[in-house]
Amino acid sequence: MALTSRLPLALALVVLSILSCGGPLACGQEEDPVKKRLEELYSGDEKRQTIATHDLLTLPAGKGLEELSRILVEEKERADVLVAILQTIAVDPEGQKVIAADEAGRILFPAIAALSDSRPAVVAAAERLFFAVRDFKDVRDRLLKRWDDESLETSHRIAAMDAAGRMRSFQLIEPLIERLGSARDERAQAIAQALGRITFQDFGTEPQAWRDWWFGEPEKGIPGQKERSTGRTREEYLEWELVSRPRKAIEKIEDDLAGQILELLDPRNFEQLQRALSNSLWRVRAEAAEGLGLLKEEKAVPVLLDALQKETRIEVQKKIVKALGALGKADAVRPLIDLLEATLAARHPNPGFSPDEQKLVALLLQALGELRDPGASGVAARIALDRAFDPQIRVEAAKMLGLVGGDEAGKALCRLAVEEAEVKDVSILLAVLSALGQVRTAEAVDPLLALLDHEVPQVRSGAADALGMIQGPRILDPLLDHLAKADPVPRVRVAIVTALGQTKAKKAAGPIAKVLAEDADPSVRTAAAEALAEVGSADSISALAAALSDPDAGVEEKAWGALLAIVTADGGEIDRGLGKRAATEIVNKRARLDRAVEILRQLLRDAPPEEVGPIVLDLAGALRSLGEPEAGHGELEKILASRPATDPSFWPAKVLDVELLARSGREDEARAALLGLAEQPGYSDWVDRIRDLEARIEDLVKNSASDRAHTLLARPDLKDQDLADRIQAAGPPVIRALEGPLDSDDRGLASRAAGVLAKLVPDSGYDSAKPLAEQPAVVAKWREWLRKRP
Numbered sequence: 001m002a003l004t005s006r007l008p009l010a011l012a013l014v015v016l017s018i019l020s021c022g023g024p025l026a027c028g029q030e031e032d033p034v035k036k037r038l039e040e041l042y043s044g045d046e047k048r049q050t051i052a053t054h055d056l057l058t059l060p061a062g063k064g065l066e067e068l069s070r071i072l073v074e075e076k077e078r079a080d081v082l083v084a085i086l087q088t089i090a091v092d093p094e095g096q097k098v099i100a101a102d103e104a105g106r107i108l109f110p111a112i113a114a115l116s117d118s119r120p121a122v123v124a125a126a127e128r129l130f131f132a133v134r135d136f137k138d139v140r141d142r143l144l145k146r147w148d149d150e151s152l153e154t155s156h157r158i159a160a161m162d163a164a165g166r167m168r169s170f171q172l173i174e175p176l177i178e179r180l181g182s183a184r185d186e187r188a189q190a191i192a193q194a195l196g197r198i199t200f201q202d203f204g205t206e207p208q209a210w211r212d213w214w215f216g217e218p219e220k221g222i223p224g225q226k227e228r229s230t231g232r233t234r235e236e237y238l239e240w241e242l243v244s245r246p247r248k249a250i251e252k253i254e255d256d257l258a259g260q261i262l263e264l265l266d267p268r269n270f271e272q273l274q275r276a277l278s279n280s281l282w283r284v285r286a287e288a289a290e291g292l293g294l295l296k297e298e299k300a301v302p303v304l305l306d307a308l309q310k311e312t313r314i315e316v317q318k319k320i321v322k323a324l325g326a327l328g329k330a331d332a333v334r335p336l337i338d339l340l341e342a343t344l345a346a347r348h349p350n351p352g353f354s355p356d357e358q359k360l361v362a363l364l365l366q367a368l369g370e371l372r373d374p375g376a377s378g379v380a381a382r383i384a385l386d387r388a389f390d391p392q393i394r395v396e397a398a399k400m401l402g403l404v405g406g407d408e409a410g411k412a413l414c415r416l417a418v419e420e421a422e423v424k425d426v427s428i429l430l431a432v433l434s435a436l437g438q439v440r441t442a443e444a445v446d447p448l449l450a451l452l453d454h455e456v457p458q459v460r461s462g463a464a465d466a467l468g469m470i471q472g473p474r475i476l477d478p479l480l481d482h483l484a485k486a487d488p489v490p491r492v493r494v495a496i497v498t499a500l501g502q503t504k505a506k507k508a509a510g511p512i513a514k515v516l517a518e519d520a521d522p523s524v525r526t527a528a529a530e531a532l533a534e535v536g537s538a539d540s541i542s543a544l545a546a547a548l549s550d551p552d553a554g555v556e557e558k559a560w561g562a563l564l565a566i567v568t569a570d571g572g573e574i575d576r577g578l579g580k581r582a583a584t585e586i587v588n589k590r591a592r593l594d595r596a597v598e599i600l601r602q603l604l605r606d607a608p609p610e611e612v613g614p615i616v617l618d619l620a621g622a623l624r625s626l627g628e629p630e631a632g633h634g635e636l637e638k639i640l641a642s643r644p645a646t647d648p649s650f651w652p653a654k655v656l657d658v659e660l661l662a663r664s665g666r667e668d669e670a671r672a673a674l675l676g677l678a679e680q681p682g683y684s685d686w687v688d689r690i691r692d693l694e695a696r697i698e699d700l701v702k703n704s705a706s707d708r709a710h711t712l713l714a715r716p717d718l719k720d721q722d723l724a725d726r727i728q729a730a731g732p733p734v735i736r737a738l739e740g741p742l743d744s745d746d747r748g749l750a751s752r753a754a755g756v757l758a759k760l761v762p763d764s765g766y767d768s769a770k771p772l773a774e775q776p777a778v779v780a781k782w783r784e785w786l787r788k789r790p
Contacts, residue, residue: 191205301324336371420432497524
């Protein structure tokens with residue numbers, strides 16, 4: 001037998017002994033070395049059995065190996081003997097494989113029988129043996145050769161395949177898939193079962209399914225040629241599965257046990273929680289720590305601090321630190337600082353923190369931040385300013401400074417804002433900006449203003465956010481200047497607009513209103529509406545009313561909220577003057593009529609009698625100017641219905657409502673409404689006006705169609721199809737009125753009329769790309785169609 005790199009130390013020593021002594025008897029070895037070892041093997045003492053097996057394996061000329069092979073085949077009673085042999089062959093007392101690759105076949109084939117033993121301990125030991133030699137190519141080749149030997153009984157071949165599966169060697173996957181193609185019945189089942197043991201997959205006895213899975217592209221299944229989401233090769237993926245599956249099973253058992261313990265744990269009992277803090281299951285310790293924090297008992301502080309220093313599981317450390325922060329006791333500050341200092345000292349000046357150590361330091365900083373004790377700002381400032389520390393730890397230190405506040409924290413953060421401005425990695429700078437917004441020191445204004453021109457958008461927006469939190473008169477003009485520059489990044493524009501709103505300066509209302517009207521990004525317009533609500537200037541009413549027609553629902557909703565905030569007095573009631581102005585602006589901007597009505601209804605609810613008439617009259621006039629008398633009449637009718645018909649303060653509005661009906665082409669309804677008004681007491685006060693309106697109804701009906709057509713055509717917010725739908729709904733008089741705009745010298749008006757007619761008259765042949773004058777046949781067809789309207 002050749003000496004190889006895999007030849008174990010014990011076998012090597014035996015070989016050297018034989019070569020140097022000329023044979024075992026020449027060195028004075030006992031005449032029958034096997035007998036004594038066998039007695040030890042059958043002694044029943046586990047340790048002696050292991051040593052005996054180990055000695056038998058190291059005997060020269062393979063005598064011990066032959067005897068062990070015989071026992072594996074013939075022994076039927078002593079399970080402990082079989083287990084001792086199998087375990088010792090797999091791993092020796094020092095954790096190394098005892099059997100060499102080129103000797104493995106002589107002992108492994110007899111061990112195959114152990115896989116079918118009725119005793120679980122024997123089977124488990126045999127499985128461990130085959131897994132231990134999974135890297136031995138000689139063993140794999142021998143098992144495959146045994147499978148391929150047609151002279152063997154099927155049961156022996158299937159046993160060899162079973163052993164191959166127990167090896168769980170990834171090198172066997174492709175040979176087994178290849179052999180599956182020519183196998184049938186129970187032999188195919190044996191190969192499929194072996195593949196399942198190795199891969200944790202189940203594709204049955206279909207060879208192509210196994211090929212697709214193993215050789216396929218990554219997106220078609222794991223592992224493919226390389227599993228993309230983890231970056232593992234096929235072998236790495238399966239190796240991970242071998243390790244993770246048993247671990248997951250153990251974790252599930254631990255979780256179930258922890259759940260049972262927690263059901264018995266009284267969350268109000270301090271002593272029980274304290275004992276549970278030392279439990280071997282981390283979930284129990286975590287729940288105990290959280291429970292101690294919720295109890296709010298001062299005596300929990302030293303208990304938690306002691307547990308924190310001993311704890312190694314990060315999940316539990318988090319709970320302990322959070323509990324200490326929740327307790328809010330000054331007694332915890334000094335011990336936490338000491339623990340933090342000790343942890344840092346062990347690594348400084350070349351930190352090299354492990355992930356768990358880094359998390360622990362971060363948690364300690366978080367706990368000290370939650371305790372809000374300025375006494376902790378010194379250590380945090382030192383960490384944040386020292387670039388020798390890990391960047392993430394410095395980030396946590398900066399966050400902590402923002403929480404504890406104070407002069408020392410403010411000075412450190414201002415210094416950091418300057419020093420980190422030129423650093424490529426802006427993670428620390430962003431944390432500093434957020435912290436400065438919390439500390440709100442006036443000293444930060446200058447460095448923050450300088451950062452408004454930083455090359456990184458997140459820094460610019462962070463600086464604006466911090467300035468908005470600090471406020472003060474010095475930030476107004478610089479922010480307005482940056483608003484005028486229109487930063488290319490929407491998030492930055494949002495931050496600047498928001499900061500201007502936080503200043504509450506009336507000077508900012510106009511520029512913010514311009515952003516609301518013109519910015520292309522809905523998030524910026526939304527921020528502008530919110531900022532106008534903060535400023536609270538009545539000059540913003542017009543811009544907010546226009547924003548009620550914004551195509552983005554979020555902007556419209558914020559604009560409405562801002563409008564209400566401006567027109568609402570301190571007592572919660574709408575200011576009469578501002579409310580009336582807002583309602584009029586809403587209608588004049590062709591915005592949401594229902595919003596205008598909502599404001600006016602609130603005004604009418606508490607208005608004194610002398611103001612009711614003017615309020616409704618103004619609304620009626622605004623509705624009339626909208627150019628959509630049907631909608632105007634509908635909304636006005638809702639308001640008029642809220643007061644009795646005998647209320648003279650509503651008469652002017654009722655007269656205007658009759659006019660709206662007439663302009664809608666509803667002549668009969670207008671005359672009926674006018675008759676009803678004339679029958680009310682006090683008619684004599686309005687006789688001249690009512691008679692004048694009665695004489696004008698016919699002219700109003702006749703002329704309003706043309707007016708309405710022109711008004712609708714002038715609406716830039718309506719597309720051709722929407723415009724056509726509205727004109728068609730308005731009735732034949734308005735439809736016929738399109739002939740006038742069609743002849744207009746105003747090309748824009750004529751083009752709009754043509755666009756509507758193209759929608760109303762199908763297949764007219766209109767070409768929008770050609771001038772209307774070059775399409776006389778189309779125009780003639782439209783005129784004929786219009787004149788046929790009733």
